[in-house]
Amino acid sequence: MCVRSCFQSSCLQWAWRTAFLKHIQRRHQGSHRWTHLGGSTYRAVIFDMGGVLIPSPGRVAAEWEVQNRIPSGTILKALMEGGENGPWMRFMRAEITAEGFLREFGRLCSEMSKASVPVDSFFSLLTSERVAKQFPVMTEAITQIRAKGLQTAVLSNNFYLPNQKSFLPLDRKQFDVVVESCVEGICKPDPRIYKLCLERLGLQPSESIFLDDLGPNVKAAASLGIHTIKVNDPETAVKELEALLGFTLRLGVPNTQPVRKTMEIPKDSLKKYLKDLLGIQTTGPLELLQFDHGQSNPTYYIRLANRDLVLRKKPPGTLLPSAHAIEREFRIMKALANAGVPVPNVLDLCEDSSVVGTPFYVMEYCPGLIYKDPSLPGLEPSHRRAIYTAMNTVLCKIHSVDPQAVGLEDYGKQGAYIPRQVRTWVKQYRASETSTIPAMERLIEWLPLHLPHQQRTTLVHGDFRLDNLVFHPEKPEVLAVLDWELSTLGDPLIDVAYSCLAHYLPSSFPVLRGFNDCDLTQLGIPAAEEYFRMYCLQMGLPPTENWNFYMAFSFFRLAAILQGVYWRSLTGQASSAHAEQTGKLTEFVSNLAWDFAVKEGFRVFKEMPFKNPLTRSCHTWARSQSQWYPIGTRSYSSVPEASPAHASRGGLVISPESLSPPVRELYHRLKRFMEQHVYPAEPELQSHQASAARWSPSPLIEDLKEKAKAEGLWNLFLPLEADPEKKYGAGLTNVEYAHLCELMGTSLYAPEIYNCSAPDTGNMELLVRYGTEAQKARWLMPLLEGKARSCFAMTEPQVASSDATNIEASIREEDSFYVINGHKWWITGILDPRCQLCVFMGKTDPHAPRHRQQSVLLVPMDTPGIKIIRPLTVYGLEDAPGGHGEVRFEHVHVPKENMVLGPGRGFEIAQGRLGPGRIHHCMRLIGFSERALALMKARIQPPTAEGREQERGLRRPCFHWSCRVKSRVAFGKPLVEQGTVLADIAQSRVEIEQARLLVLRAAHVMDLAGNKAAALDIAMIKMVAPSMASRVIDRAIQAFGAAGLSSDYPLAQFFTWARALRFADGPDEVHRATVAKLELKHRI
């Protein structure tokens, strides 16, 4: 399989260097001897530590700066600052402690970069085991030097760690002498420390070679008569050292190891085969090593009679169908050799399993560089860019080959590549599945439904990644493309996407190193979008719009591969010792794939053409034809000129069927989703809310959220007016959203599933309208993604909070912070473990004019001093996991940049926060009412087919509004024939219709004239909707009898929330007062 290069070491390594071959030859000639240069004999090699044996602080700093977005060069400049008397040098001489150094150093860095620099984190990285590791090439060299009888020493400028131990991450046993600056109190380039080292070695200066990466240190050594090597990179330094010493310091072929026990192959039969193949007579040994990558097809280095070869074979054991097709690799490389595509020179395919146990092929060993770390550490930004450009160019070359011209026209099927690939990888995944991975299940459903239309069929590599390319050692040119196992004829965009995997993986990802945590601009590496554009440009193609699909599929495929490796590790077939670890990463990668699926779903949705609402002819309520909507479909439309002020600007769309086609489609998609996923989930969600786990989010909700995202049913609430570029949401008008929101209101759980629930919606709107870019990046994005939740803290127990000017919580300035103190309650959502943000309202200036005293602060929920006292209940309901909390804020320090808009703007924000959000509750209340009425009708009418099934025990009883078990008869008459029941139904229908018209009218005026102009309409509907819903639900409860009060039906909860909204959305009286005030004003 294809992850040939899994588990490779992280640093840039010489892969197959021509120079190395010379060493091998020398080694075979047995040229072991003491070396003389200019008549003097070398008796010792003295190594500096940082920059020679381990990475230099400068190099570590450069990478750390990229990752932490610190201006490049800051650390190095601060290290040099002050020269001999600077903090760094004093630290090296142990004149100051680590704490003292970090204090001074931090101050210097902050002054230089004019921002706070977390130097502690740099220091931890510098001294971490991950970074402070001896270069393998140096370990090899030291072993060889000592084997020849020479002494070794380390002469280091180093320091004491906070634990009082000196920083020396080396095995002391490798050195005869260790001289440390912090122990001696002397630093290089002071000549005394070199003399001390020589003295301990018992040698004259001319008898030793000194290696250091810093010019002044090298110069000081040279002036004492020591031979020196200035180290720029360890590999080159070792070459120079070899030249001085006259013997090889390398032990073997890079990236190889002795053949693992389980992977041994018979040398004798192989040697015989090779002798025949190459036509050579040799009695010399066959040298065999195994490349340390090769998850899929074990790969070996062979040296026989001065020929350097590579053998690649199938793994032993039972194999997954169509995997490990080494024959195909051989065929395509042979064909491409003459087509201008750089490939290794293949020599022979041997399908006779008797030679090494399985079929294999042999190719020539290709010298060059393989970049194993895709962030290309140690290179200049322009060099990195050139490498990625060369990679893009070679890919274009592959995709430009005419398969027929090279005899590969039958190399794969023509067309329908992606559907076949999806089927293949689903099959591969299923064949190796060990447990259910939710994201994989979702992708298996999603991918076939979103297949792109394939534009072109070309040769595809199938595993096109940077570390499958051998580069020229001196210029950015690809010398060979390796690992063709997955090549075929297909959609070339798959290769482009696959070569961008690293862009989205973290640098710590153990299988394929990525760089999603690095600043690409600083590195000089093109972003994935640019890489796609570059490709399209080179190929003369229009830009690829649907590349998120290709990314989703590529990650899905990677996840399936990792799962295969894991499965084989369990069954003992995998060729890597780390395979088990690999499998555990499947879930991580599948989640990445799903993120792209979601992005693609949303892109398709956003590209639908939107039209303004149209005026349609008006009909009346019709009896339902729809299976799911038992109460009737509203096949009617508009009241033209809903508001006199906006008569000329379009009519009021009062029916979903009259919405513009894309929004109507969206409405029906939402309806289907409610029917297929939300209503059936209600019993389970309700049980979760009653269980001991209720204060943790329900996994089912999380799963439904992902499904809704993929359907583009996500963040529908943000009004077009607040988000005109549709950057954050679906860009619906208030009227359009009113129809959708009503539908969501029919289930208590639905709003959260579509990321359309309060108080997040109001908070997100606040951030969109008033947040700075930094505030948006920190808070808005996670909220929009549904990864975080939030709360809004205004109400206080000790004051009448319906009047926001009464709020007493204080916000006081203190240095670069605001300090808040206050007591709040009824804070919805604050108990949710996902709640990361509290939008806090308090007073910054109690002496300012009444409406300028309040301010709004963004308070991270993990700030010390936030003390949740208790969850409050609404008629006994806890509303877990978000709940409604009582909470104290005690000396909570919040950075000043968390203030929204500025001090004194809180009242204004609180008003704006509830812009369109001010009527979302009303829209949902219409949904509550419709469902209550539907349940009531179903209760009293003869059973539906579904209800009959339930009666027969075929289905679980559910919350579904059309389900009913038995026709109910009281006092000799079915309920449906009782006059009062009929009157209640009629009354409810009329009240719902009235309220809906008022909601839509308010939304319409907001759309056309703005929120301020709609003040009267908003106040009217807020006055009307909660009471109307309470009455309709109350009637339904009455018709249900005692069952209506139980939690078997959603009625009791609907009632509770409708009642609570008569406070939560502002008390009725306040809205009445507004209506009256405006009415009187209008009259006058």
Ligand SMILES: Cc1cc2nc3c(=O)[nH]c(=O)nc-3n(C[C@H](O)[C@H](O)[C@H](O)COP(=O)(O)OP(=O)(O)OC[C@H]3O[C@@H](n4cnc5c(N)ncnc54)[C@H](O)[C@@H]3O)c2cc1C
């Ligand atoms: C379920 C629920 C969730 C909530 N979520 C949040 C939240 O997330 N964040 C938050 O900050 N708050 C929240 N609240 C609190 C809610 O916003 C307040 O309850 C509301 O603003 C009223 O404030 P109060 O309770 O202090 O009542 P008060 O202001 O004390 O009012 C009490 C009563 O006085 C009368 N009254 C008030 N004003 C007038 C007037 N102008 N004319 C005549 N009579 C009047 C009314 O009868 C009113 O009901 C929530 C409340 C509930 C029930």
